[in-house]
Amino acid sequence: MKKMVSLLLIFMLTLGLLAGCVQKEEATTEDVKENKEEQVTIALGCWGSSPAETELLDNQIAEFNKTFPNIKVEKQVITGDYNEQMQANIAAKSEPDVYYLDVYQAPNFIERGVILPLDEYIDKGDLKDFEDNLLAGFTKDGKVYGLPKDYNTLALFYNKDMFEAANSEVPTTWEELRAAAKALTTSDVKGITLSNDAARFIPFIYQAGGDIFDGNSIVFNTEEAAKGLDFYYSLIKDGYADTPQNLGVGWNGDALAQKKSAMVIEGGWMIPFMADAAPDVNYGIAKLPKGDKEGDLAFTVAYVMSRNTKHQEAAAEVIKFLTGKQAQEMVAESGLAIPTRKSISSLYTDKYPERKPLVDMVEFSKVYQFGTDSAKILDQLNQAGEKIQFGNVSNAKAALEEAAAALN
Amino acid sequence: MFPVLYKEVKKMATNLIKSKTPPNKRKIFFVKRETLDGWLFVLPVVILTLVFLIGPILVAFMLSFKEYSFLDAGTMFDAKWVGLSNYTDIFKDKIFRKALLNTSIYSLGVVPIQLTLALSLALVVNSKIKGKSFFRTAYYIPTQTSTVAVAVMFLFIFKSDGLLNKFLGIFGLPAYSWLNDVRFALPSIMTMAIWSSIGLYMVIFLAGLQEIPDSLYEAANIDGANKWQSFWFVTFPMLKETFFFNLVVSMIGTFQVFDQAYIVSNGNGGPLNSTMTMVLYLYRTGFREFKMGYASAIAFVLAIIIFILTLVQKKLFGEENQM
Known part of the structure; x- marks a missing residue:
C-alpha cells in the first residue's frame, strides 16, 4: 500500500513538472472574428535601446492605447542577441505578435513564411507615402510584409575644423574626395577612415554603376563594381586613408571622435554617439561624394506580423499606428531616427537642417539586403575587400571573381 | 559539478x-x-x-540528418530528412576545413604551452617562497574573469596603438596591427587563451603536487638524488594522473574555443577566416545562414574529433588510470 502511495506521488510530481513545460493552449480559431468590445493583448517585440529611444516607443504606445482602448500593447524587450533570441522564440512559436525586423533579415523571414503579408489590412494609397526604396525591402511579389519604422543612410561625416585648417572644400565627387583626403592627411591624421566592411564600400560599387544582387543572383563580378572597389582601396594604398584597426580604434566613429581622421562614412547613429563621446569635435554631415552616379546603402527596420498571431487585425492596427503619421511625427520631433514617410520628412529636415544629407541620400539608396543568402554574400565581399587590402590579389576584379566563384 | x-x-x-x-x-x-x-x-x-x-x-x-532552420513553419520533427548529406557536405566545405585547421593549430599551440607554464607556476607556488598565497591568488584570478572581458582587454593590448606596440616602440620597432593580420590574429587569440586559463590548470597541478608524500622526496634525497632527478623521477611520475586530466580538459577546451574568436573578429572569423574556429563556424551556419541541421552535423563531427583525440591521449598517457 505504502509503495502504491509513493509510486503515485512520484507519478504526480513528474506530471506536475511536465505540465509546467507544456504551453497553455489559448482560445484558438474563434478569435479570428474578433469581438470589437473584447480586450486583446498584442505583444510587441523590440530590442533594448537608449533611454531616449525607449521613451519614444513608450510614448507611441501610450498614444496608441488612447486611440484603441480595446487593444493593449505589451512591450517585450528582447535582451541579448536579438537575431538569435528571436529565432529561438520562432522555433518555439512563442514570438511576439508584432516585432522589429531588420531589412537584412527580411528575405529569409518572407521566404520561409515567418511573417504575414499585410496587404488586406493596409490602404494602398497610404503606402505611397513611404519611401519607395525602403518599402521595397519588405515587399515580395507585390505583397507588403512590413512597414518601415525608421531608417538611416550613409553619409560623409567630416571634421569642420580640420577642413578649415587645410582650407579644403567638402568633396562632392570622387576626384574631390581624393584631393580632400590628400590635403587633410598629416603625420597623425588620415584624410578618411575606410573600414574593411562591405556595408561601407558597397555604395562605391553602386556609384560606379555596379550592383551586388539583382533579386535572383549575384552580379558583382563586373568591371563597374571592380572600379568602385578599386577606388575605395586606392585611397588606403595611397596613404590618404586607413582602416579603423590600423588607426587603433574600434570603428569609424571612434576615428572621428578621437580626431584620427578628418572624414568617415557612417549613418545617423553617429549623431548621439558624437554628442556623447566627443562633444568638442565640430563636425558636419555631407552627402556621399558621387562617382559616375549617386549611390548609397539604406538601413531600415520595419514592424512585421508573426504568422502565429491570433489577432491579425489588432496586430495590423498596431503596425499601422506605429508607422502612421502621428507616430512618425513623434519620431521626427524626437530627432532620434529619420521618419520613413515622405510627408513627414520635411518636418524632420526643418527641425534638424544639418541632417538633411542623410534624408537626401535615400532616393539614391538600395536597402542593405541581398536575398536569402545575404550572410554568405557579405562574407565573401568582406573577404574580397581584405584580399585587396592585404595584396592577396592583383586588383578588385580578381577579388570579386574569386568571391563570385566561391558563391556559385 | x-x-x-x-x-x-x-x-x-x-x-x-x-x-x-x-x-x-x-x-x-x-x-x-x-x-x-x-x-x-x-x-x-x-x-x-x-x-x-x-x-x-x-x-x-x-x-544533423535533417534540413531545418528555426524559421521553418513546421517543428523540427516534421523537417525533411536528408540522410547523410549534411555530413558529406561538411567534408566538401572549404570554410569548415579552414576552421578545422585553425582550431587544430590553436589547440596544438595552446595546450603544450599552457600546461608547461601551469606546471612551472604550480612548482613555484608550491615551493617555500615568500607570499605564495598572493601568487596563487594572482595567477588564479584571470580564470575567474569572463572571457569576453579578457578579450576586450587584449584588444587594447594588441590594437595598433596599444600596449604591445608602445612597448615594441621603445626598441624602435614599428607599430603593427596584430589582430588585423592573417598571420598574427590567431596567435594573438592563443596568447589570450593561455593567459586566461593558466590559473585553472595551475591549481589542479598544485593539488596533485601536494598529494605527493614527502617521504618519497626524503627517500630520493637519501639515495643521493639532486633536485632535477627528484623532479624527474618522483614528481613527474606521481603527477601523471593529474597531467592526463589537465591534458584532456585543456584539449577539449581548446577545441571548443568560441568567445575570443567571436569578440576579436566581430563574429566574422576574419581577417580572411584566419580566426574562424569550428564552434564559431557552427554558430554562424546555424543562426546567420539558417542551417540548423548542418550546424548540428558540425557539432557531431567536432564531438567525434574530440572523442578520438581523448582516446588517443588515453592510450598515450593514461593507460594505468581510469579516466
Missing part, C-alpha cells in the same frame, strides 16, 4: 539494480522500498539530465 553528480547517480543506480532480493520475504518490501526512495531522491537530477542534456543531444543528433 554536473559530471560529479551524474557519476554519483550512476553509481547509486547500479548499486540499486545490483542489490539482490534477499531470501527473507519480510525483507523484500524493505529493499524495494529502499530502491524506490533511491529513485525518488535522484529523480530531480535524472529529470534535469534527461531534459537539459540527453534530450538536446538526441534532438541535435536527429537534426
